[in-house]
Amino acid sequence: MKTIQANSSYRLLFFLILAVYCLFTARYGFETWDTGYIPGYSWRIANGQDVYKDFVYKAPPSTLYFQAIFIKILPEIGQFYFIKVTNYLLFALQVVLAVKSFTNFYPQQIKFNKWALMILGLVISLLNFTAYPWPTTDGLFFSVIALYILSLSKKSSNLQLLAIALFCVLSSLTKQSFYLIPFGFLFAITCLQGIKKGLFFFLYLVLFLLLFLSWVACTSSIHEFLEQTTGQTHFKDLLYSGFLDYIITYPRISVFIPLLIASAFLLFYFPKQKPLTIPGYLKNLSIVLLVFSLSLCFFSDFLIASRIAMLSTVLAVISKIIKDWKHFYSFIPILLVLLIAWSCSISMGYNYPIFFSTGIILSITILFEEELDKVYNQKLFIFTGSIILVLAYSSNLKPYREKPFSELNYSLTEVSPKLKYLITNKDTGEKLLDLKSLVKKYGNNYIVAPSFPMAHYVFNTQSVLPADWLTNNEINRDPERILKIAAKKENFIFFEKSFLEGEEFMFENRDDFSVTAMYIYRNFKKIDETAHFIIFNTQERNEIYPTIVRKSVH
Numbered sequence: 001m002k003t004i005q006a007n008s009s010y011r012l013l014f015f016l017i018l019a020v021y022c023l024f025t026a027r028y029g030f031e032t033w034d035t036g037y038i039p040g041y042s043w044r045i046a047n048g049q050d051v052y053k054d055f056v057y058k059a060p061p062s063t064l065y066f067q068a069i070f071i072k073i074l075p076e077i078g079q080f081y082f083i084k085v086t087n088y089l090l091f092a093l094q095v096v097l098a099v100k101s102f103t104n105f106y107p108q109q110i111k112f113n114k115w116a117l118m119i120l121g122l123v124i125s126l127l128n129f130t131a132y133p134w135p136t137t138d139g140l141f142f143s144v145i146a147l148y149i150l151s152l153s154k155k156s157s158n159l160q161l162l163a164i165a166l167f168c169v170l171s172s173l174t175k176q177s178f179y180l181i182p183f184g185f186l187f188a189i190t191c192l193q194g195i196k197k198g199l200f201f202f203l204y205l206v207l208f209l210l211l212f213l214s215w216v217a218c219t220s221s222i223h224e225f226l227e228q229t230t231g232q233t234h235f236k237d238l239l240y241s242g243f244l245d246y247i248i249t250y251p252r253i254s255v256f257i258p259l260l261i262a263s264a265f266l267l268f269y270f271p272k273q274k275p276l277t278i279p280g281y282l283k284n285l286s287i288v289l290l291v292f293s294l295s296l297c298f299f300s301d302f303l304i305a306s307r308i309a310m311l312s313t314v315l316a317v318i319s320k321i322i323k324d325w326k327h328f329y330s331f332i333p334i335l336l337v338l339l340i341a342w343s344c345s346i347s348m349g350y351n352y353p354i355f356f357s358t359g360i361i362l363s364i365t366i367l368f369e370e371e372l373d374k375v376y377n378q379k380l381f382i383f384t385g386s387i388i389l390v391l392a393y394s395s396n397l398k399p400y401r402e403k404p405f406s407e408l409n410y411s412l413t414e415v416s417p418k419l420k421y422l423i424t425n426k427d428t429g430e431k432l433l434d435l436k437s438l439v440k441k442y443g444n445n446y447i448v449a450p451s452f453p454m455a456h457y458v459f460n461t462q463s464v465l466p467a468d469w470l471t472n473n474e475i476n477r478d479p480e481r482i483l484k485i486a487a488k489k490e491n492f493i494f495f496e497k498s499f500l501e502g503e504e505f506m507f508e509n510r511d512d513f514s515v516t517a518m519y520i521y522r523n524f525k526k527i528d529e530t531a532h533f534i535i536f537n538t539q540e541r542n543e544i545y546p547t548i549v550r551k552s553v554h
Helices: 002-023 034-046 062-073 079-105 114-126 135-151 158-172 181-193 195-219 222-229 235-242 254-266 278-297 302-323 325-345 353-367 369-375 378-397 426-442 479-486 497-501 515-523
Strands: 408-411 423-425 446-449 492-496 524-529 533-539
Touching: 002 079, 002 114, 034 062, 062 079, 062 135, 062 158, 079 114, 079 135, 079 325, 079 353, 114 353, 114 378, 135 158, 135 181, 135 325, 135 353, 158 181, 158 195, 181 195, 181 325, 195 222, 235 325, 278 302, 278 378, 302 325, 302 353, 302 378, 325 353, 353 369, 408 426, 423 426, 426 446, 426 492, 426 533, 446 515, 479 515, 492 497, 492 515, 515 524, 515 533
Parallel strands: 446 492
Antiparallel strands: 408 423, 492 533, 524 533
């Protein structure tokens, strides 16, 4: 009876927390960079444009079309608020499916309350991410659906294999870091269900890939797809975000690394001496890292904690595999989860595995089952978990690239019907109203430089450019094409003063952020100015068009 009551209580708490995110958190905060990155492109698709042909996009396209569905079906009044609510709900569904997947794979080994694990996974994974459309969260969503379908049966039917293949391909087509997901599932299915099932799954993958390439060839071209989706980053960026960041990139805590390594050695000798073995040392090191990761959560350093927890999990599963190679197949679901978490962390900006904290937490409960049994205390678990939840959610008091929560008191209802119910700070609100007046004054042939990629979505207009965010990484390394269109007499450039004055995460050298915007500033004719924008029209100087040299972010 107590178990049933606890289960009901945690389930109720999960949905109450989700309601807080949807009814409260979703309303607060509106920054003008990443928030509009995907909606700007999806708005184009909803209005009949084709990716790679009508506009440039540096990643595979499934997120753009997936999010365009919500632009099509959700009401215009308050649409972006409802899009954020939808993405909160999808993220919560991903958390639920991840937990259910593990309970299917390991029915006897997860002894914590499932709804309690869902609560931890939801709040820690979200942190202060405000659930705007994003390729990483969509890639995670699709891959977890595939994981859940795989967990339903020890011998998947052909229909299930077809569905797994579909969601694997959808996941891999959200961004390049998810390209390995189909291969991970192919390996898992072949190992768990045999070569025959693996072969069928491979054929389904090939089928969906051929369908995708045929669609690209019809709507654009294979050449354009490859041209726009490759060559944007260096191998060095993958090396850092995929590997070195997990080992050496800890500037605030690097002094502790030697102590952690030494502590793992000491565990062999206290309280009693043990022979030194590789799997034993790896296990001890994973325990030390796990404790350290947990301690960082109490200092609200969840991003670094997620990396260390991931590293702890990797070392733990390697230790288990070396020690018990005969049961290698039992660890395959964990390896698959770690691949998904790793894919989430490959990014030029948010390069942490925290989006899939749920998977990392679930893996920890399996890999450290014996150790957790020894130290488990329900009251301590509830107390510790409650503190971590409060600290994780409190990060929303400072949303991404926004003012503190206490300064978010400016309604965006007057800016656009689509932004009804959203609240931002006064500066951003007034800037958007300024932009609205400029659109009314100069007409629909406007360009906002260099940022605010969702401007045309907000004001129901269509961009004259093949790009919405004029950063060096988003224009297919072709500023000349953009500048020639911008220079036409019928087009007006609304140049953001904040770009020159400085914004959060802005590069010191503005050319490193947008050579296009700086060229406009130096060479185009200024015709007007407002509190937040300089208005340019036509080109009056003729510097040589800039070129973009690929640079590593590291």
